[in-house]
Amino acid sequence: xxxxxxxxxxxxxxxxxxxxxxxxxxxxxxxxxxxxxxxxxxxxxxxxxxxxxxxxxxxxxxxxxxxxxxxxxxxxxxxxxxxxxxxxxxxxxxxxxxxxxxxxxxxxxxxxxxxxxxxxxxxxxxxxxxx
Numbered sequence: 001x002x003x004x005x006x007x008x009x010x011x012x013x014x015x016x017x018x019x020x021x022x023x024x025x026x027x028x029x030x031x032x033x034x035x036x037x038x039x040x041x042x043x044x045x046x047x048x049x050x051x052x053x054x055x056x057x058x059x060x061x062x063x064x065x066x067x068x069x070x071x072x073x074x075x076x077x078x079x080x081x082x083x084x085x086x087x088x089x090x091x092x093x094x095x096x097x098x099x100x101x102x103x104x105x106x107x108x109x110x111x112x113x114x115x116x117x118x119x120x121x122x123x124x125x126x127x128x129x130x131x
Contacts (some may be wrong), residue, residue: 002092002113002121010121011037012091013113015100022063023048029067033074051084053088092117092124 021027023082028047032054053059055078059068087094096118100106107114113121 001031002117002124003035003098006092008122010109010112012108012110013096013117014106014108015096016037017100017104025053026064026067029053029071031093031097033067033071048084089124092120095120 001015002013005011014034016030018027020029021030025047029051032050053064053068054071057068059065092113096114099114099116112118
């Protein structure tokens with residue numbers, strides 16, 4: 001995940017290795033929960049399935065129900081506007097996830113991203129419009 005200032009500059013970039021992850025949906029929900037804990041005001045996902053799960057309760061009784069409930073709890077604390085973005089707009093997060101899986105590591109970079117995403121950082125800066 002990458003947290004940016006309004007001008008697009010990087011506050012921090014982070015990746016977390018999730019052991020025993022069942023599938024991409026669980027991975028996306030974990031990332032969403034961690035990202036929300038760090039930046040509750042606004043969040044994006046490129047997973048339609050995760051987006052729909054957070055808007056309803058269709059995963060309440062699934063293996064991921066606890067993750068969805070925790071995210072929804074975070075959403076209730078402050079105003080949160082989830083949005084669906086295209087996968088092409090989320091290349092930095094995808095590259096960080098690949099790095100974390102490949103290196104089996106959890107890492108945080110303050111004020112910048114790691115070398116593996118440097119060329120993508122300026123291309124992946126999505127405009128945020130707060131209501």
